[in-house]
Amino acid sequence: MHEKCGVVGIALQDRDAARPLYYSLYALQHRGQESAGIVTHDGFQQHSHVEMGLVGDVFDPDDLASLNGSNGIGHVRYPTAGSVDSCCAQPFSVSFKSGSLGLSHNGNLVNADEIRDELANFGHAFTSDGDTEVIAHDLARNLLEADLVRAVKRTMSRIHGSYALTISHDDTVMGVRDPEGNRPLCIGKLDDGYVLTSESAAIDTLDGELIRDVKPGELVVLHDDGTGFDSYQLVEQENTAHCFFEHVYFARPDSTIDDNLVYEVRRELGRKLWDESGVDSDVVLPVPDSGRAFASGYAEAAQESGADIEFAEGLMKNRYVGRTFIMPTQDERERAVRLKLNPIKSTIEGKTVTIIDDSIVRGTTSTQLIELLKDAGAEEVHVRIGAPAIISPCYMGIDMATRDELIAADRSIEEIRDKIQADSLSYLSVEAIAQSLDKGQDELCLGCVTGEYPYDIEGEETDRDVDRPVIGDQTMEADD
Amino acid sequence: MHEKCGVVGIALQDRDAARPLYYSLYALQHRGQESAGIVTHDGFQQHSHVEMGLVGDVFDPDDLASLNGSNGIGHVRYPTAGSVDSCCAQPFSVSFKSGSLGLSHNGNLVNADEIRDELANFGHAFTSDGDTEVIAHDLARNLLEADLVRAVKRTMSRIHGSYALTISHDDTVMGVRDPEGNRPLCIGKLDDGYVLTSESAAIDTLDGELIRDVKPGELVVLHDDGTGFDSYQLVEQENTAHCFFEHVYFARPDSTIDDNLVYEVRRELGRKLWDESGVDSDVVLPVPDSGRAFASGYAEAAQESGADIEFAEGLMKNRYVGRTFIMPTQDERERAVRLKLNPIKSTIEGKTVTIIDDSIVRGTTSTQLIELLKDAGAEEVHVRIGAPAIISPCYMGIDMATRDELIAADRSIEEIRDKIQADSLSYLSVEAIAQSLDKGQDELCLGCVTGEYPYDIEGEETDRDVDRPVIGDQTMEADD
């Protein structure tokens, strides 16, 4: 599973934005490892540096020095399995009638093809297959006849789907969040400027303060001189569709998203997991690194309830996992999972064990891990998952897997338990998710765990009757 | 001095075009060493591989294998002094309403900015500063309302300047030459298909036959099935403006351009050089490799006239010149020119020497070379140049130098001779160029040697009264 992107935009008072953008991208690196890019504007011209690779490899000090200007945006992009395509690296930048545009996009449009066709009918030609180029062309077109805010509003009324965008129009930096608020975006204050970014951890990295989340349907325009920002509620909508998986899996534990600190959400989910399906065992092990906060909440709730369960870091993760590596073939005696995770025998041998993770996607790793634990002497292995079962793909910007690959797509919990050879298996309920996030289920996108989506997706069910998005006739007023 | 580009387009009967395109680009490598690219179409989709680097480095066998389809185009691009910009590598490819377009361009438009502005007024957004993207967008726009031939005609009526284009529209490959015929383009027949290319040497490489040059203002559309081609004379114009420098410097000696074999032109220019300004000396030395054919014609004419002049290869060129290399600084004792050219002492010592070259651009190399020859024992060093003095920059697609850098821009021949410390110096006359090419001076672009250009260039004089280009209302008929 991969988050598809991370975005950032910065406006400063009197220093170049390139380095803060660089550090922000480094803080967002977990959201995309395929490519990285920065676009700045120095008041006269746009500067751009976009390449395939990790943030630390894409930029050298000379690159940063050449990215002049106190305003700019940045992007990190996810890795795809197969063909790496440099043409889709972002920020995407174009010049048009009234200047230059740079776009960084996290999300996925559901009607990109329609808009592309409409624009093609006007003669537009496209260099890529990406949604971002479609948004850029549409926005450029609207800017022919409207001011910046109205142009963005028009484009928002046309595009449907999930998007958190940072945009640079010459030296103006802004951020937009889709009317459902599906992908995260927040505003931060620095000593000498403002920042828009996917996750608040990037603001921390710059020693800034999180102000608040960008609201669903809101446009935030940073002042060019780094002294403030204006807010425009361009689209108003009854229901939001926040992605709950950001909290469960993607976001950094130290980020606050839609008013919830991710680390505390995960601890709470862990506590609820004990409440819903706690199982007596000698030891509780997190699957590192993702299961750690869940397991700590789970163990805490267990201990509070009087259960005699030890919490232990019994699985050692190889720090180098994730880099280039030749995996063993199926014939080879070495087990793939053991190159990533090695059990610490003393914590397992002769004991009943509960392992806590955030999800099971295909089930392969879980099966191998349980076998490994039993070989290491575990008497029982119970599996507790801090989220509901994933039964359906994500269409809104996360690279999960196809439905065929999802172990839970067409299996009951008991069938999954049997397949992975666990002694018991429980997932967390959808209700627990909503409670932990302090949101109604109708405020969340739960498509991947319910099969009902808050967007009209061909071949999938919709979870709502309301036509969405509904664009209100709200007035546009700066609130800052 | 650098040619700015080489282009090729191929349609075959029943094999993939990628390898023949690759060999063609290899044959055209002298026209551009910065980037190389191939775009093919297999009837269903377009395939593209474009990278910075030499042809041999850009493509590996897997790359060629993935470029499916029996129709396609290719491009090599020149190196620029400073920043290497991967976004301008070609072929440039876009998708638009009615399919895909690929463009390879050699030349330079004089009104690209105007057309870009017009298109921007329609809402077009551009990813690069290049002429090629402007042509692509204009063509895509015209294809909304017109068939292919009429759309090309419309675009040709709008763009002014020099261009030899190969274009792929889905699996249709075509070639267009500007109404003045400034940049070269020719048609060749292969055993199993047709080829359009900047120089006939590329056709030879494929064991094909040169059919003829593409005419100024002509569109040639290759049949998708490789069985023939159609010709459309889209623009008719009284005067052509063939670049004479292709013959003098850029083109391969084994190429035939506008009915003249380059090698024979250079020999003839050498003969005329003797006739106009032959000087008695013991030995004639070509400056390799470019001066060789001139020197052989010069020596032949001299010997026929009864002069007792030896022709000798007295300057040894280091084969590795042109690759990465740390040049000596001015302080260092090693002379830069000697790393490239080393005199063979026995051919020079105690002799009067005439060196023959095709041009003097800045004069630095000539000065160093003459000093080197005198140090090696030459008693006199006479310089004869097989072209007129370059007094003005090229705006039509050749990277010569700025006016400030041109030694002849503001110096008399005598001043140049004095500066380079030659015993005598002569250039060839403009008349001799026209005669050798069997063309009138008004059929040639002589801007760089006369300062009067056949195009309207801001700040430069025009050599003609006729409004150009004049677009006739010729009918469009296939003549093949």
Place this chain on the structure above:
Amino acid sequence: MHEKCGVVGIALQDRDAARPLYYSLYALQHRGQESAGIVTHDGFQQHSHVEMGLVGDVFDPDDLASLNGSNGIGHVRYPTAGSVDSCCAQPFSVSFKSGSLGLSHNGNLVNADEIRDELANFGHAFTSDGDTEVIAHDLARNLLEADLVRAVKRTMSRIHGSYALTISHDDTVMGVRDPEGNRPLCIGKLDDGYVLTSESAAIDTLDGELIRDVKPGELVVLHDDGTGFDSYQLVEQENTAHCFFEHVYFARPDSTIDDNLVYEVRRELGRKLWDESGVDSDVVLPVPDSGRAFASGYAEAAQESGADIEFAEGLMKNRYVGRTFIMPTQDERERAVRLKLNPIKSTIEGKTVTIIDDSIVRGTTSTQLIELLKDAGAEEVHVRIGAPAIISPCYMGIDMATRDELIAADRSIEEIRDKIQADSLSYLSVEAIAQSLDKGQDELCLGCVTGEYPYDIEGEETDRDVDRPVIGDQTMEADD
């Protein structure tokens, strides 16, 4: 601080050793990231592949396929600050009179220069400055007149210092550990062979079983056919000098070294840390990843003692730390430590905090971290270190720092506390280390924390009176 190397040697029954060697090196990657290499022997000839870089970058599948033979050795090497020198990458391989030798070395000789000089007096010429080449030449020389076991014994009688070696002599693989047992080396059994390696986690990776540690002064020779091994106690010595820092810092938590599982040692050190200097605070935070096991033991002991202290993962480590990255300069507003570690505010704000780490080397990071925690709202920050203060450099194979750089070299604990601005600071006692490892202090190398070394090092004190190493006249017997 860097471990200087990891070594491995494998003999299999009937499959190539290259892939298991590769997976072993991947498991040992934390011991060296500068270079990686594998040498195998197929019965007829030696194959070698050694390059600068991480294991995953150094080898591709073709490289592994070309490393034929069921016997071989491998090596990973540490990164140095300045010049990266490819000549010192290992295994070091030479051919000599009676065949080929490959050597992988972890450790540091104290008399390499003397032996180099002796060999130079016999006419030996050296391609590198490394200890390993000295050992190789000495061994090759001894093999002229002695069988393998006697030759190794002779070489061991000559070299002094720390060494864990895996050696291949043609297709015979062996392992040797220095008489003090300073660097770790252990033996494992696979389904179809035997393995010698720095850490048992590499054996786990191959789904093998740890048999035992190689004893100080022992030579273990694996049978060429992978069916067993012979042991020769070549040197016997009263006192060992096991490096305690392997347990505290370098080794993986899931490795067992000298009969102690590293994870349990660290938990026990954490418990002792509470016993010795526990401080009441609201929350205990590990500095990830190294402080985690200590903190868990500390918190457990605290809770058992009735203290009301929460254990929380309150510091988020950026997973990409350690890769290429441009650090902020001192002028920049971004704090270097925050790019690596970000506090989770909810766990800290308004609370008294104890952070647990394994060591303080220069103090820079600690100072920044404490400031960061206070800025995040911590009311008090107490620091507890799971090892004694490092007051002196390591000469036995660890790249710590120079004495000048060590914060504790010339400061009292109170001075250090003041410098890093902690509210309190305690280190663990040397006694606690020895107890936790179930060893006497005279069985450990404690040079870096006592300043008294178990080796004669110029300019440093020795902690023992016995002349070392003492080579007994023990008989050589295979015990397997």
Place this chain on the structure above:
Amino acid sequence: MHEKCGVVGIALQDRDAARPLYYSLYALQHRGQESAGIVTHDGFQQHSHVEMGLVGDVFDPDDLASLNGSNGIGHVRYPTAGSVDSCCAQPFSVSFKSGSLGLSHNGNLVNADEIRDELANFGHAFTSDGDTEVIAHDLARNLLEADLVRAVKRTMSRIHGSYALTISHDDTVMGVRDPEGNRPLCIGKLDDGYVLTSESAAIDTLDGELIRDVKPGELVVLHDDGTGFDSYQLVEQENTAHCFFEHVYFARPDSTIDDNLVYEVRRELGRKLWDESGVDSDVVLPVPDSGRAFASGYAEAAQESGADIEFAEGLMKNRYVGRTFIMPTQDERERAVRLKLNPIKSTIEGKTVTIIDDSIVRGTTSTQLIELLKDAGAEEVHVRIGAPAIISPCYMGIDMATRDELIAADRSIEEIRDKIQADSLSYLSVEAIAQSLDKGQDELCLGCVTGEYPYDIEGEETDRDVDRPVIGDQTMEADD
């Protein structure tokens, strides 16, 4: 065919040797394209930079800046077909009892294995299979007991075969040539120092003067302060065995070797070729670049004899030949030869043609070229080769081909002519070679064209009765 190496050594008065060494290697690049290296010594320590690749790619300005010292040596190495082995790149450098040694070697020993075995018996261990390491170890060993000159003499008395060596012993640079003078080496004087190098063209590059060839069996020691050199005639021998192929093929035309300017030798060979086997034809074409000087001599002699033969550059060579390139497979319609050489039709069509080349190795290219010329309209194609037929491999340092691959190994001239489909074919006689070089046949190594070698090579005949090398008891005297 490839020359195996180029060597250089330089001692300067008061500037660093790195840049002059770099320019020398660039001038010698044609002698080796696989690797390049420089070793310098600054009086205190040795500096070395050796890498795979072309000179221009191996060194950047920082590399040169770090190679301190006014004395040093350099090396370029040939490319091999298959495995590129970085361990054999040179200069080879070692440290030993009395300092450091650097060696650059051009040539091939016939008794390297014997000496390696002897040294191995003394305990020496070798990191490579190369001759150079053997020479280095032997020299280091001799330096234990003898001064520099005597040590070199002893080593020369032990090694048999071809060698031109530049050696650095700390900051002393010297050059040695084998007693037969098989490989070239010469001395040059710079403004501020002295240079030893394979070819005099490298001296020209440094604006120096060729003094003379190093004599067979001579040791030349450059003064460390760049003020002069000493000569020691260490071995005296009746017969030399100069490689005639240096003149015919390998060396640059502008180099003087053993008193003969290569360009003039080739012209003279061309003249003799006309005298021996001139054939009447309309035009004479050189095969570029190697056949050019031969053809010019041939044409000149023909014209002097009254024959009406035109000399024309009728074959265009692609300048990019020699770089990475995917060659056509046999099935493909494109002809491999045509990618390298394209005939200029006007010089060939309807004419009888003589092509002049320096050698035919396997015959493949000749066959394709003749077919190409006939397809281009040549009525007859005569082939004249400026050297005798190669019937046997080279063992002395040139990578020609195996005997099986040599077209002339087991074919008569008529059979070869028939195979390549030439209308006539003649080689030059061995006598003509000797006369042109002004040497006796017994002063030349003619093994590849006679099958009789001036060295004892297993399985080959020797051309002399004298025992060689005979080491005289000459006194050692500096002659400078």
